[in-house]
Amino acid sequence: MPPLISDYVRKLRVNTNEYKGDYKNWGDxxxxxxxxxxxxxxxxxxxxxxxxxxxxxxxxxxxxxFNKIIYTWPVLACLQNAALxxxxxxxxxxxxxxxxxxxxNRLFLQKIPSLKWFIVEQKHYVDCxxxxxxxxxxxxxxxxxxxxxxxxxxxLLVSGSIQYFENPFEWxxxxxxxxxxxxxxxxxxxxxxxxxxxxQVVPEHIYPASFPCWFFNEEExxxxxxxxHMLVADxxxxxxxxxxxxxxxxxxxxxxxxxxDGV
Amino acid sequence: xxxxxxxxxxxxxxxxLLHKMITAEVGYHGNYTSWEEAxxxxxxxxxxxxxxxxxxxxxxxxxxxxxxxxxxxxFDKIQYTWPxxxxxxxxxxxxxxxxxxxxxxxxxxxxxxSRxFLQQVPLKWFVVEQPHYVDCxxxxxxxDQLRFAYSIEEVxxxxxxxxLLVSGTLQCLExxxxxxxxxxxxxxxxxDRTSFIEGEERLMIETVPEQIYRASFPCWFFNEDExxxxxxxxxxxxxxxxxxxxxxVSSDFEKMYWKGFFFKKKILPA
Numbered sequence: 036m037p038p039l040i041s042d043y044v045r046k047l048r049v050n051t052n053e054y055k056g057d058y059k060n061w062g063d064x065x066x067x068x069x070x071x072x073x074x075x076x077x078x079x080x081x082x083x084x085x086x087x088x089x090x091x092x093x094x095x096x097x098x099x100x101f102n103k104i105i106y107t108w109p110v111l112a113c114l115q116n117a118a119l120x121x122x123x124x125x126x127x128x129x130x131x132x133x134x135x136x137x138x139x140n141r142l143f144l145q146k147i148p149s150l151k152w153f154i155v156e157q158k159h160y161v162d163c164x165x166x167x168x169x170x171x172x173x174x175x176x177x178x179x180x181x182x183x184x185x186x187x188x189x190x191l192l193v194s195g196s197i198q199y200f201e202n203p204f205e206w207x208x209x210x211x212x213x214x215x216x217x218x219x220x221x222x223x224x225x226x227x228x229x230x231x232x233x234x235q236v237v238p239e240h241i242y243p244a245s246f247p248c249w250f251f252n253e254e255e256x257x258x259x260x261x262x263x264h265m266l267v268a269d270x271x272x273x274x275x276x277x278x279x280x281x282x283x284x285x286x287x288x289x290x291x292x293x294x295x296d297g298v
Numbered sequence: 299x300x301x302x303x304x305x306x307x308x309x310x311x312x313x314x315l316l317h318k319m320i321t322a323e324v325g326y327h328g329n330y331t332s333w334e335e336a337x338x339x340x341x342x343x344x345x346x347x348x349x350x351x352x353x354x355x356x357x358x359x360x361x362x363x364x365x366x367x368x369x370x371x372x373f374d375k376i377q378y379t380w381p382x383x384x385x386x387x388x389x390x391x392x393x394x395x396x397x398x399x400x401x402x403x404x405x406x407x408x409x410x411x412s413r414x415f416l417q418q419v420p421l422k423w424f425v426v427e428q429p430h431y432v433d434c435x436x437x438x439x440x441x442d443q444l445r446f447a448y449s450i451e452e453v454x455x456x457x458x459x460x461x462l463l464v465s466g467t468l469q470c471l472e473x474x475x476x477x478x479x480x481x482x483x484x485x486x487x488x489x490d491r492t493s494f495i496e497g498e499e500r501l502m503i504e505t506v507p508e509q510i511y512r513a514s515f516p517c518w519f520f521n522e523d524e525x526x527x528x529x530x531x532x533x534x535x536x537x538x539x540x541x542x543x544x545x546x547v548s549s550d551f552e553k554m555y556w557k558g559f560f561f562k563k564k565i566l567p568a
Contacts, residue, residue, distance in 0.1 A: 106381070106384075106537065108380035108381045108383075108539065109378070109380045111384045112378075112380050112383040112415060115384060115388065115391060116415050116418075118391060119387060119419060120418050143384065146388070146392040267414070268376075268378060268414075270378070
C-alpha cells in the first residue's frame with residue numbers, strides 16, 4: 036500500500052488525539068472541555084495499573100495495556116545516570132499516574148543502592164495510590180513539598196504532564212527553585228512557532244475526554260532551565276508528530292538537565 | 299522532490315525494487331552459498347582506504363572538532379544509542395564498575411558516543427579489532443580508559459571484563475555461530491546493530507555508498523529465533539530492542555531488519 040494511503044488508514048485506525056484551536060486563556064478551553072476530573076478516566080487508569088501491578092499485563096500507558104514492556108530507553112538511561120551520579124535515585128514523578136514509569140523501569144532500577152519513587156498527583160490518584168499501590172519503593176504524595184519534608188530528592192521526572200497545567204511557566208520556576216540535581220522531561224508537547232494553548236480531544240477508544248493542552252516553543256522551554264542547569268541530552272518521544280490545523284508541526288520531546296555545579 | 303513523490307505514491311515493495319534498480323551498486327544483494335564465494339565478489343574488510351577514512355573522522359571526534367562519527371560519517375550532534383547506554387549503565391550500577399570488551403569497535407565509536415553518560419563510573423573500555431585498527435588505535439587513540447587489543451584472549455588474561463559489546467560486527471564474521479559459542483563465558487553480552495531477515499539465514503554482500511567509503515564485503519542476515527537460541531542455554535534474554543538502522547526489503551521481498559539484545563548469564567542452581 037502506498038505510504039500516503041497507509042498513513043491515512045493508520046490515522047483512521049489509531050484515531051489519534053486532536054489538538055484544536057489557539058486559545059487566549061485557560062478558562063475558555065475549560066468551559067468547553069470535560070477536564071481530567073472525570074471519574075471514568077480514573078477508573079480505567081486504576082483498572083489498567085492494577086493489571087500491571089498484579090502481573091496480568093506487562094505494561095500500561097494512558098490505561099492502554101501491553102503484553103510486553105515498551106521501554107522508554109532515553110528516560111531509563113537518564114534515571115540511571117542520576118543514580119550513578121549520586122549513588123541513589125530518589126525521584127519525584129510529577130503527574131506519574133498510578134506508577135506507569137515506575138512499573139515500566141523497575142526491572143532496570145532494582146540494583147540502585149537506594150531507590151525511592153514518589154508520585155505527586157491529583158488528590159484522588161494519591162488517595163488510591165496510598166491505599167492500593169504503595170510498596171517499599173513506590174510512594175504517593177499530594178505535593179512536592181510533602182515529599183521534600185521527609186526525603187531528600189535528587190531527580191525530578193515530568194513525563195507528559197506539565198502541558199496540562201494552567202500555568203506551566205510558573206511551575207518551571209518552582210522546579211528550579213527546588214534545586215533538583217537532575218530534571219528529566221519526556222513526552223512534552225512542542226510547536227514550531229510561538230507557545231500555544233489548544234484543546235486536546237482524546238479518541239473515544241482510550242477514554243472520552245477533552246481538556247486544555249499547551250504546546251511550547253522549544254527554545255523558550257529550554258531557556259527556562261539553562262540558567263541553573265546544563266542540557267545533557269534531548270531526545271524524541273515515542274509520540275508521532277502531527278500537523279496543527281494551520282499546518283504548524285506539533286511534536287513531542289524529552290530533555291535531560293543536570294545542575295550546573297556538576298553534582 | 300521527485301523521489302519523495304515517488305515514495306509517497308508507490309507501494310513500499312515496488313519502491314524498494316525501483317530504488318534497488320536505480321542504486322544497484324549500493325545496499326545488500328546476493329544469496330551466497332559460501333563465505334569464499336562472497337569474499338571473492340567483494341573488496342573485503344581490510345581495505346586500507348576504509349581505515350584511513352575512519353581514522354580521519356575519529357580523530358576529529360577525539361580532538362573535539364566533531365561531535366560524533368559512525369562508519370566514518372560525521373554528525374553535528376551525538377546520536378545516542380539509548381538502549382546500549384541503559385544496558386551499560388545497568389551493568390555499572392550492579393557491579394560498581396564497567397569493564398567493556400568492544401569486539402569490532404572500530405577506533406572507539408561507541409566509547410566516544412557513550413562516555414558522557416559513563417563519567418561517574420570507574421571505566422575501562424577495550425576495543426578488539428583487526429590488526430591495522432589496533433596499531434592505529436594504540437598509537438593515536440588509546441588513553442587511561444580506552445585501550446586496544448588484538449584478541450579477546452589478550453584482554454581477558456589481564457582484565458575482568460563484565461560486558462562484551464558487539465555492535466554491527468557479528469554479521470561480518472565468517473563463522474558467527476562458532477564465534478558465539480566461544481564467547482558464552484561472558485556474564486553480560488550486549489549485542490547491537492545485528493542484521494536479520496524474515497525467513498532463512500542468508501549470506502549477502504553489503505556495498506557501502508561511495509560517499510562513505512568505497513567498499514563491499516560479505517554480510518550475514520540471521521534468522522532471529524535461531525540467533526537467540528544460540529545464547530539461551532547459558533544466558534537469559536533480558537531485553538530486545540530495535541537498532542537505529544531502518545528496515546528494508548530483499549529482492550525476493552523478505553524483510554531485512556537490525557536489532558539489539560541484552561543477555562545475562564543464568565545463575566545455575568548449585
